[in-house]
Amino acid sequence: MDASTSDARFSGSIAELYERLLVPMIFQPFADDxxxxxxxxxxxRVLELAAGTGVVTRGLASHLPADASIxxxxxxxxxxxxxARTGTVRPVTWQQADAMQLPFEDSSVDIVACQFGVMFFPDKAKAFAEARRVLRPGGTLxxxxWDRLEANTFPEIVxxxxxxxxPDDPPRFLARVPHGYxxxxVVARDLAAAGFKSPPRIATVAARxxxxTPRLAAIAFCMGTPLRNEIEMRGDGQLEAAVDATAEALANAGSTQGAIEGELQAHVVAVSR
Structure with missing residues (x-):
């Protein structure tokens, strides 16, 4: 399995660990925002792309008006x-779909939303063009x-x-994909290439x-993301070794075996059709 295949594979226990550990650790503050x-x-009418385990979906279901469809x-x-198993406070429509080829009609939604998913799109301009196609005139993507790796403490240490x-073949998933966009x-150029005429509104948002424990953070990144696939390709026993090493490094950085904290930073982009 090459990196292009493993980078987008959230199989096995990855989804459960992602929801249990990563969502509260790094995703929840940006989902709220x-x-x-x-x-x-x-x-x-809201269409969410790359909804993952539903942290944004749950927030939308709780905060949007009752007449809003999701x-x-x-x-x-x-x-x-x-x-879908975790559920929401009111019904939403769950649908497997490829952002590169959306199964929805032209001008059929008011808002297209995506939380930390665009980095995984193989052709970002094409995915943005699909979002633009399904947006009504005046609608918003x-x-x-994520901002650069150096602005995000835990993934940088990992x-x-x-x-x-x-050292001979370092796993670079976190730098290559989540923090590679x-x-x-570059984001503005891809949006322009997708046909958006208005300049995007981009805000940089910081959180904590x-x-x-350091070990829970190490498990979250090494086992709850596709980084796991990359580590496991390096041989039997390497996953546990990776968790041990990153847990030690995170503990040393925080000078504690107890709770640790770090910086988070991301860009939020809005553009009108």
Whole structure:
């Protein structure tokens, strides 16, 4: 399995660990921010792309007006199935869908939203063009993308540590994908290439991440993301070695075996059709 295949594979226990550990650790504050921004936009029909295990979907279901419809999609069936099992306070439509080829009519939604999913799209301009196609005139595409690795404490430590554990072939998933789409100028160019005429509104948002122990943070990143696939490709026993090394590095950085905290930073992008 090459990196292009493993980077998007959320199978096995990854989805459960992602929801249990990563969502509260790094995703929840940005989900709350994104939901507040969406709730302030006009429109009653929302399409969510790359919904994952549903952290934004749950927020939308709780905060949008009762007459708003929500369609939550993801390419990865295990993630979407977990989101549907977890449920929401009111009904939403769960649908497996590829952001590169959306199964929805032109001008059929008011808002397209995506929480930390655009980094996984193989052709971002094409995915943005699909979002633009299904948006009604005047509708809004709103999404977030992680800032550079160096501005996010836990993944930076994990990546640096794994480069020492595997010096000949370091796993670079976190740098390559989640933190590989951090340049606002590149984002703006891709949106323009997709046909958006208005310049995007881009805000940089900071937050804090927290883990109860360094080991839980290490498990979250090494076992609850597709980084796991990359580590396991390096041989039997390497996953546990990676968790041990990153847990030690995170503990040393925090000078504690107890709860640790770190910086988080992301860009939030909104653009009108």
């Amino acid at each position: 994104l939901v507040a921004r969406i709730a302030a936009l006009p429109g009653t 369609i939550a999609t993801d390419l990865n069936a295990p993630m979407l199935e977990l989101a 709103v999404f977030n993308t 990546t640096r540590t794994l480069a020492m554990v595997f 951090a340049d606002p100028d 991440s927290r883990a109860d």
